[in-house]
Structure formats: structure tokens, C-alpha cells
Amino acid sequence: MKSYEVNFDGLVGPTHNYGGLSYGNVASQSNSQQSSNPKEAALQGLAKMKALMDMGFQQGVLAPQERPDVAALRRLGFGGTDAEVIERAAKDAMPLLVASCSASSMWVANAATVSPSADTADGRVHFTAANLNCKYHRSIEHPTTSRVLGAMFADQKHFAHHAALPAVAQFGDEGAANHTRFCREYGEAGVEFFVFGRSAFDNRYPAPQKYPARQTLEASQAVARLHGLKDDGVVYAQQSPSVIDQGVFHNDVIAVGNGEVLFYHEDAFLETEQMLAELQSKLAKVGGKFQSICVPRSAVTVEDAVRSYLFNSQLLSRPDGSMLLIVPEECHGNERVWQYLQGLTSSGGLIREVKVFDLKQSMQNGGGPACLRLRVALNETELAAVNQGVIMTAPLYGTLTEWVNKHYRDRMTENDLADPQLLLECRTALDELTQILKLGAVYPFQIN
Template sequence: MPAFEMNFDGLVGPTHNYGGLSYGNVASQSNSQACSNPREAALQGLAKMKALMEMGFKQGVLAPQERPDVAALRSLGFAGSDAEVISRAAREAMPLLAACMSASSMWTANSCTVSPSADTADGRVHFTAANLNCKFHRSIEHPTTSRVLAAMFADPQHFAHHAALPAVSQFGDEGAANHTRFCKSYGEPGVEFFVFGRSAFDSRFPAPQRYPARQTLEASQAVARLHGLSEEGVVYAQQTPAVIDQGVFHNDVIAVGNGEVLFYHQDAFLHTEPMLVELQEKLARRGGNFQAICVPREAVAVEDAVKSYLFNSQLLSRTDGSMLLIVPEECRSNARVWTYLQQLTSGSGPIREIKVFDLKQSMQNGGGPACLRLRVALKEHELAAVNPGVIMTPALYDTLTAWVHKHYRDRLNDSDLADPQLLVECRTALDELTRILKLGAVYPFQLT
């Protein structure tokens, strides 16, 4: 039965701003308080979606969240009308208002973890919304994320949805940013690769000293159980703690995988060799031929990988069996990274072509091409069951481009976050968007 990998890119929300909220994310902190351009950010993301669609890849869109999150501010003691809540928060607790204004849901690699039906015990595609509890501004996303995913993948015959894990540090879950799936083909059983930064209960696992390890082993194990994955179809690996302390806050900043290929930095993992052997053996038992492409530290230092987001790229399978690597413009601007990529594609390996995209607005906030997309492997009948309103087409691209121009500001700074009118603009835009994408009522303001 034919099967496809579909990429659902996050549509950047109208409140895209540089709040510097993500400790451990070097780009996010470096550009804190800079003036952002929400319109440009959304259009850059849409341009990437359109380009991949035109290359023949299955492409979808995932809606942004309502911001500011007035309900979150009310739960923290701010009372009155919506405008009064925003104004008081701006006067008394600007960092809280900035957190509740964040458009970070654009990075849909963190929205959830997905297991295809070929891997799960009940033969359905499983989704577990990520609790993202390491950062307050992201921890408030999962209720809306769950509603949006349920509206996109609504048929219970084909899709199963799980609530986020308990919102405590022991089960910190960052979604697909720490999850990769290897397979011979998308419709056949594969091996799901869960990467964690620390263990919550086992002191034998070392932890980083400077920045937090956001994903726990226990969270990864819980998701695997919820999805009904077999032991033969799962491999767990730990990030190198010292690399997390250099700004590698998610595994997708230091490694990317697709099909039978893992593209990773030499310093990405602890105990790399036994991990690679386990991946190779388990994928071989499922008919696959695992291939590991290691980028040596002498060619690309971790610092260069973090600055360029070389590994926060999309690795896509083409019909001729070769692979295409989608990278941000920052890779071309880094001489060492660009030299390595030219050498990579000049050989006989699986990665044959590089395509560069300008995603500066997202990159300055700490998210590259891989952050912006959620991968969902779907068999033909499952794809037919996806809400057609979220599947990218030339007509939808034109409609969304016009929608962005109609509703988005072209600049946003700290003082603008205190403007109650921004909430009105956001709600007006999202109300129209739910009709465009045929999502129904998914936002809090639509549910009251």
C-alpha cells in the first residue's frame, strides 16, 4: 500500500516577537528585545511550504495559537477585562506578558510525537501532545495543540490522540524535536529513535551543568508505551551533556534522520557506537539498511552547527531514491559549514542536493527548517482521512498569503506587546483562519 511522509509546517502567528524566553537557546537569547516582523516571518514560512509542495512533497499547515493567552494571565492573578488584564500585566510583570504573547507554537516539531500505524499495536497513527514544561511560554500550548491536531486528524478509525504527559520536570517532553523514525519505506514497520537529555530517576545518567536537559528518558519511554510500540521497534539514546551546555537544546539541533539515514555530529550522543549498532540491527530485522553519516568535529565544530543550524534541516526522500537537504541561509553564510556541504553532495552518498531557504525571522528566534515542521507518515487511506483544509495547494497558498497581508503587522517590539488591540487583531485573524482551514472551534475565545 502506498505511503508518504507529510510535513505539516507551523504557520507563524501574528504576535511573533523576540522575547528571549528560551534559556539554553543561543539564538533566542542573543536576539532578545529586537524588533520582529510577523508578516515577513509568516511569508517566509509559507514560501518554504509552497516550494516543497511544488517539488512534489506532501505538505500541510498547522495553525498558530491565540496570543496573548489571557486565560494564563488570569490564572496568575491579573483580573478585569481583557484589555485591563493586558495593561496590568504590562505594568507589573512584563516578562509574564511577553511569555503569554509568544508565537513559539510556530515550531511544530515540538507540538507532539507521532508514531505511524505501521509501528503501533492497534494499527492507528498515534499523536501525543508535548507538555513542553521546561519553559512556561511553551507549557501553555498543549491544550490548543491537542484541539488543533484532533481537528486535523479527526477519524478515530485511523488516528489516536493522547493528552500531554504530567506537567512535571520528571516527564519533560519536547515532542518530535527529540524523535526520529527510521524505515525502509514509510508504510512498513520502522525503528523509532528517542533521544533524551537526562534521566529523572536514574542517577547513573550524567546531566548538563549549564543549560537544562529538556527531554527525560522517562518521558520518551512513556510516549513509546502510549503509542503501543514494541521493544524491537524502539532505540533510546542520550545527548552528550556537554553539547547541551553549548546550546544544543534539542536533538534536532545536532542530528537529523529520515528513511534509512542518520545525519549527525560526531559529538551528538553518548555511547555512539553501541547505539549505532542497535539501530543497524533493529532496522535490519525490519528489512532496512541503516546508514550513518557522521560530521566530524574537525570539519564542523559544535559552535558552527549551533550558529548555522546545519542539523536543524529537513532531510527529504526523492522518488529516485536520493535525498535532499533543506537548510537555512545561515549555512551558506558559514564558510566551514558550506564547504562541508559541498563535499557532502559531491560524493556518492545518499544526500545529493542542498536547497537553501531564507528563514531569518524564525532563525533569529532559535528555530530552523526542522523546527518549523511536524513529520507524519501516512498510508494512502490515512492521507485521505486528513482534514483536506490543512493540505497545502496553490489555492490555499494564495489564500493564506492574502490572509497574512490583511492581518499581520510588519513590526513588533516590546511596547507593542502592551497594546490590547493586538489581541483583537489576533482573534479576528484566527477566527477567519479556522474557516479557511476548516478546523471548527479550536481556540479558547471560540469556545466560550
Template sequence: MSAYEVNFDGLVGPTHNYGGLSYGNVASQSNSQAVSSPKDAAKQGLAKMKALMEMGFRQGVLAPQERPDVAALRRLGFSGTDAQVVEKAAKTARPLLAACSSASSMWTANACTVSPSADTADGRVHFTAANLNCKFHRSIEHPTTSRILAAMFANDKHFAHHPALPAVAQFGDEGAANHTRFCKDYGAAGVEFFVFGRSAFDARFPEPQRYPARQTLEASQAVARLHGLDEAGVVYAQQNPAVIDQGVFHNDVIAVGNGEVLFHHEDAFLDSERVLAELQDKLGRRGGRFVAVKVPRAAVTVEDAVRSYLFNSQLLNRAEGGMLLIVPEECRNNERVWAYLSQLTASGGPIREVKVFDLKQSMQNGGGPACLRLRVALDETELAAVNSQVILTPALYDSLTQWVDRHYRDRLTENDLADPQLLVECRGALDELTQILKLGAVYPFQID
């Protein structure tokens, strides 16, 4: 039976803004308080989805979250009508309102970790929502994320859903941004690669000194257990603490993999030789031929990688052979990065083609092409069991573009978050979206 990798991209929400909320994310902090365009952001994301669909890749859509999150503000002591809650927060705790208004769920690489049925003990596709507890504005996402995923992948015969891990520092889990799967074929048993920043209980592992390490070894191990993964098909690696301190807050800012190929920076991991040898050995035992494409620091510095988001790219298997790398415009604008990519595609290696996309609205908040998508490997039967309304088609693309035009603002500033009308607009947009995508009641305002 044929199997496919389906990319589910996050729709950018109506409250997309530059709050500078993510300490350790250089782009997020450096663009704090800039004027955003929610409409442009959503359309840039949709344009990428449409382009990949037209290239023959299977493409899905993941809905944004309700923002401002009034329920979260109520839990923090604000009371009254919904409008009064927003107004009080804006007057007395503006940073909390900004956090509860973040559109960060657009980066669906952080939504959850996914293990395909070929890897799991019970032969189902497993999803574990990420707790994202390192940042308050992201830690409030997982309840709605779980409901949306359950509405998209609703067949218990094929799909298993796990709640987020305990929301404590020892089990910090950032989802698929720190998880990669290697395989000879999407329907064959593969090797799941978990990258962590620190260990909660083992002092032998070094930690970064400037920025927090968001993913723990213990969280990665817990997800592997929940998904019923065989130890023979799992590899754990520690992210280099020195690169975390340079702004590499997730592994997908310094490495990306797909199929049998890992594209990574020379400084991505601690004990790289051991890690690569283990990947090669375990994938080899499952019939694959592991290929590591190492980018030397002499060609691209970590600083250049962070500024350009070279590794926060999508690595896709082309039908005609070889691999396609989807990169943001910032890569072309960086002379050293673009020179390296030109040499890479001419070298005869596995990466044969590079395509550039304008994702400036997302990039300014610290998220590139890879941040915007969640990869799910599905066989034909499983794909048929997915809610068909979330699979992108030309008609759905047109509907979503028109939906954005009806509901999204052209510009948004931090002061606009204090406008209670923004909440009304957001809820109206999401209520209509759940009908377009046939999700049912997934948002708090639809349930309460």
C-alpha cells in the same frame, strides 16, 4: 498500499516577537528585544511550504495559537476585561506578558510525538501532545495543540490522540524535536529513535552543567508505551550533555534522520557506537539498511552547527533517488559549513542535493527548517481521512498569503505587546483562519 511522509509546517502567529524567552537557546537569547516582522516571518514559512509542495512533497499546515494568552494571565491573578488584563500585566509583570504572547507554537516539531500505524499495536497513527514544561511560555501550548491536532486528524478509526504527559520535571517532553523514525518504506514497520537529555530517576546518567536537559528518558518511555510500540522497534539514546551546554537544546539541533539515513554530528550522542549499532541491528531486522552520515568535529564544530543550524534541516527522500537537505541561509553564510556541504553532496553518499531557504525571522528566535515542521507518515487511506483543508494547495497558499497581508503587522516590539488592540487583531485573524482551514472552534475565545 503506498505511504508518504507529510510535513505539517507551523504558520507563524501574528505576535511573532523576540522575547529572548528560551534559556539554553543561543539564538533566542542573543536576539532578545530585537524588532521582529510577523508578516515577513509568516511569508518566509509559507514560501518554504510552497517550494516543497512544488517539488512534489506532500505539505500541510498547522495553525498558530491565540496570543496573548489571556486565560493564562487570568490564572496568574490578573483580572478585569481582556484589555484590562493585558494592560495590568504590561504595567506590573512585563515578563509574564511577553511569555504569554510568544508565537513559539510555530515550531511544530515540538507540538507532539507521532507514531505511524505501521509501528503501533492497534494499527492507528498515534499523537501525544508535548507538555513542554521546561519553559513556561511553551508549557501553555498543549491544550490548544491537542484541539488543533484533533481537528486535523479527526477520524477515530485511523487516528489516536493522547493528552500531554504530567507537567512535572520528571516527565519533561519536547515532542518530535527529540524523536526520529527510521524505515525502509513509510508504510513498513520502522524503528523509532528517542533521544533524551537526562533521566529523572536513574543517577547513572550524567547531566549538563550549564543549560537544562529538557527531555527525560522517562517521558520518552511513557510515549512509547502510550503508542503501543514494540521494544524491537524502539531505540533510546542519551544526548551528549557537553553539547547541550553549548546550546544544543534539542536533538534536532545536532542530528536529523529520515528513511534509512541518520545525519549527525560526531558529538551528538553518548555511547555513539552502541547507539548506531543498535539502530543498524533493529532496522536490519525490519528489512532496512541503516546508514549513518557522521559529521566530524574537525570539519564542523558544535559551535558552527549551532550558529548555522546545519542539523536543524529537513532531510527528504527525492523521487529520483538520493536525499535532499533543506538548510537555512545561515549554512551558506558559514564558510566551514558550506565547504562541508559542498563536499558532502559530491561524495556519492545518500545526501545528493542541498537547497537553501531564507528563514531569518525564525532563525533569530532559534528555530530552523526542522523546527517548523511536524512529520506524519500516512498511507493512502489515512491521508484521505485527514482534514483536506489543511493540506497545502496553490489555492490554499494564495488564501493564506492574502490572510497574512490582511492581518499581520510589519513590525513588532516588546512595547507593542502591551497594546490591547494586538489581541483583537490576533483573534480576528485566527477566527478567519479556522474558517479557511475548516478547524471549527479550537481557540479559547471561540469556546468560552
């Protein structure tokens, strides 16, 4: 039976704005308060989805969240009609309104951790929504994320869904941004690679001093238990605290893996040699041959990696066994990074081609190609059981493009977030979107 890695890309939401909400994310903070273009952002994301589909890769779409999140503002003490809630928040606590309007759910690499059926004890694909509790504006996402994933992967015979971990610092969970899976074939048993920034209960692990470590070891271990993973099929590794303090807020900013290959920066991890040996040993037990590509700091500095998002790329397997790297335009604009990539692809190694995409709207807010997609390994039967309304096709691309052009603004500033009309625009758009994607009622305004 054939198996596939399906990339479900996050559709950028109608309130895409540069709120500068993510401390530790250099791009997010440096572009704070600039004017954004939600329409362009959504169309750039859709263009990437369409391009990958046209190249023969399985592609899906994951719906955005309802924003502003009026219910979240009500929990913080703002009352009255929906319009009055927004008006009072804008007057008395503008930062809270900005947080409630964040479109960061577009980066669905943070939405959940996914384990394919070949790895799990019960033979189902398991999903655990990430609690994202390190940042308030993201911590409010997981209830809707769970409903959307439940509507996409509804067949309980094939799919199992777990609630987010307890929303406390000790179990900080950032989803697939700190999770990679290695395997020989997508439908075969593999090794799941969990990267953490700190331990909540064991002070033997060093912690960063400047920026927060968002993923804990304990959260990764809990997800592995929930998914029924075997000890021989799991490797835990600590991200280097020093690179976190340089703006590497997730592992997918400094490393990316796919199939049997890990592409990583020399300074990405602590205990690198031990980690590589464990990955090699455990993958060999299930018939795989682990391979790694280390980018030396002499060729690309951590600063270069953060500014270009070299590692926040998509590493995709082609039928001939070679790999394709999807990178943002910023890699082409960085002389050292582009020189390294030209040498990499001309060497006849594993990565044979690099394709560049313009994702400036996402990049300016701190997310690149890898942030925009949640990877789900599925066999043919499981793929057929997915809600087919979310699988990208040429007609769906056309419909979604028309939908964006109809509903999205082409300019968004902080002052625009205080406009109650924006909430009505978003709800109208999302209500139509749930019909397009055949999701049913997944948003609070549709349920309450």
C-alpha cells in the same frame, strides 16, 4: 498502498516577537528584545511550504495559537476585562505578558510525538501532545495543540490522540524535536529513535551542568508505551551533556534522520557506537538497512552547527532514492559549514543536493527548517482521512498569503505587546483562519 511522509509546517503567529524566553537557546537569547517582523516571518514560512509542495512533497499546515494568552494571565492573578488584564500585566509583570505573547508554537517539531500505524499495536497513527514544561511560555501550548491536532486528524478509525504527559520535570517532553523514525518505506514497520537529555530517576546518566536537559528518558518511555510500540521497534539514546551546554537544546539541533539514514555530528551522543549498532540491528529485523553520515568536529564544530543550524534541516527522500537537504541561509553564510556541504553533495553519496531557504525571522528566534515542521507518516487511506483543509495546495497558499498580508503587522516590539488592540487583531485573524482551514472552534475565545 502508497505511503508518504507529510510535513505539516507551523504557520507563524501574528505576535511573532523576540522575547528571549528560551534559556539554553543561543539564538533566542542573543536576539532578545530586537524588533521582529511577523508578516515577513509568516510569508517566509509559507514560501518554504509552497516550494516543497512544488517539488512534489506532501505538505500541510498547522495553525498557530491564540496570543496573548489572556486565560493564562488570569490564572496568574490578573483580573478585569481582557484589555485590563493586558494593561495590568504590562504594568506589573511585563515578562509574564511577553511569555503569554510568545509565538513559539510556530515550531511544531515540538508540538507532539507521532507514531505511524505501521509501528503501533492497534494499527492507528498515534499523537501525544508535548507538555513542554521546561519553559513556561511553551507549557501553555498543549491544550490548544491537542484541539488543533484533533481537528486535523479527527477520524478515530485511523487516528489516536493522547493527552500531554504530567507537567512535572520528571516527564519533560519536547515532542518530535527529540524523536526520529527510521524505516525502509514509510508504510512499513520501522524503528523509532528517542533521544533524551537526562534521566529523572536514574543517576547513572550524566546531566548537563549549564543548560537544562529538556527531554527525560522517562518521558520518552511513557510516549512509547502510550503509542503501543514494540521493544524491538524502539531505540533510546542519550544526547551528550556537553553539547547541551553548548546550546544544543534539542536533538534536532545536532542530528536529523529520515528513511534509513541518520545525519549527525560526531559529538551528538553518548555511547554512539552502541547506539548505531542497535539501530542497525533493529532496522535489519524489519528489512531495512541503516546508514549513517557522521560530520566530524574537525570539519564542523558544535559552535558552527549551533550558529548555522546545519542539523536543524529537513532531510527528504526523492523517488530515485537520493536525499535532499533543506537548510537555512545561515548555512550558506558559514564558510566551514558551506564547504562541508559542497563536499558532501559532490561525493556521490546519499545526500545529493542542498537547497537554501531564507528563514531569518525564525532563525533569529532560535528555530530552523526542521523546527518548523511536524512529520506524519501516512498511507493513502489515512491521508484521505486527514482534514483536507490543512493540506497545502496552490489555492490555499494564495489564500493564506492574502490572509497574512491582511492581518499581520510588519513590526513588533515588546511595547506593542501591551496594546490591547493586538489581541483583537489576533482573534479576528484566527477566527478567519479556522474557517480557511476548516478546523471548527479550536481556540479558547471561540469556545468560551
